Amino acid sequence: MADLTRGLDAQGYLAREGSLARVEDPFRPVVAAARDRLLDVFGARMTSAYLYGSVPRGTARPGRSDLDLLLALRHEPTDADRAEARVLDESLDKEFTQIDGAGTLLFSRARLLSDLETYDLGWFVACLCTPLLGEDLAEYLPRYRPTSLLARETNGDLALLLPRWRERIAEAAPADLRGLQRGMARHLVRTGFTLVMPRWNGWTSDLGEMAEVFGGYHPRWAGAMRDAADAAREPTGDLAALRTYTEEIGPWLADAYAREHGVKAPRP
Known part of the structure; x- marks a missing residue:
């Protein structure tokens, strides 16, 4: 059996936390809006989008928790990309009182899968991020232990x-x-x-x-x-x-x- 008390699976690897099924009802409209707007704003420029933090873990508190997003882009993020992400974040925060702020991290797909980031951003995507759109980069990453x-x-x-x-x-x-x-x-x-x-x-x-x-x-x-x-x-x-x-x-x-x-x- 998986060791649920310490976040490990049956083989002793870190289990991925969070899932879309754990998103609680007050936050479902926020997640749906975020998904639609990411497609509108970034479209084919992104290969993947993820949720992370308390919302996909099912522990978010209405009016007090923020919405955390991570995008994998086909290219290195530009200042224009970051500006568009800030506008998206601000619009979500303004429209939905369920969240206290929103933040979107932008990285290139190549960086997330690079050797240098295998045990940092790669681990973060594979273990702490919940797939929302596109391919799941965890398929290209190793399994992790708490080393x-x-x-x-x-x-x-x-x-x-x-x-x-x-x-x-x-x-x-x-x-x-x-x-x-x-x-x-x-x-x-x-x-x-x-x-x-x-x-x-x-x-x-x-x-x-x-x-x-x-x-x-x-x-x-x-x-x-x-x-x-x-x-x-x-x-x-x-x-x-x-x-x-x-x-x-x-x-x-x-x-x-x-x-x-x-x-x-x-x-x-």
């Missing part, structure tokens, strides 16, 4: 991100702090979880569970990670909390990650 290699290539870049986070916090308008906190807190929790993922031998996308799993191995930071998980779900935009990410738990986590798994392979 140190996977940990390194998914989240082994925190040290590079921390200086950028400091700059963004310093430059942010007060109205933007909640969004910054939500994104940074999510990243911290996922990085903390993948630090210990190979020892735990499994996968979860539940931020609360991620924080608890991490805290079991690193009790000194358990409270800070639980706070980050709470902030990822209910951000306050508190500057003091943001500074703990960049000056306290973040630097410790980046160092621990480099010692445990190494540093993510450089991207162009």
Whole structure:
């Protein structure tokens, strides 16, 4: 039997999470509209479209969860492509009160299937994305286990991100702090979880569970990670909390990650 408590199938590989069948009723009109508009806007330029996040996992909260989309394009995304995606995202967010924002990631099909991205974007597509339109690129990707290699290539870049986070916090308008906190807190929790993922031998996308799993191995930071998980779900935009990410738990986590798994392979 599959190990449903740790996201593994019967052979010990990471099972794909999410499906269109799990999309709950309040979000079905949003997904249907997104599918139609993606076809209208990108058409033959895209080879695949995916949902990811809480909506295809069936854990989205009406009025509080965002809609996450990923597209595989036939070419490298251009500024014009990104502008069209932003307009699409804004239209969905404005029309559907069920969601609190929408975001569409754009990548070329070649990049998603490249050797460099096999254990990062490739894994993300194969295990965390739910097919919505077109071909499923998971057919061309390997099956994955919760290994140190996977940990390194998914989240082994925190040290590079921390200086950028400091700059963004310093430059942010007060109205933007909640969004910054939500994104940074999510990243911290996922990085903390993948630090210990190979020892735990499994996968979860539940931020609360991620924080608890991490805290079991690193009790000194358990409270800070639980706070980050709470902030990822209910951000306050508190500057003091943001500074703990960049000056306290973040630097410790980046160092621990480099010692445990190494540093993510450089991207162009």
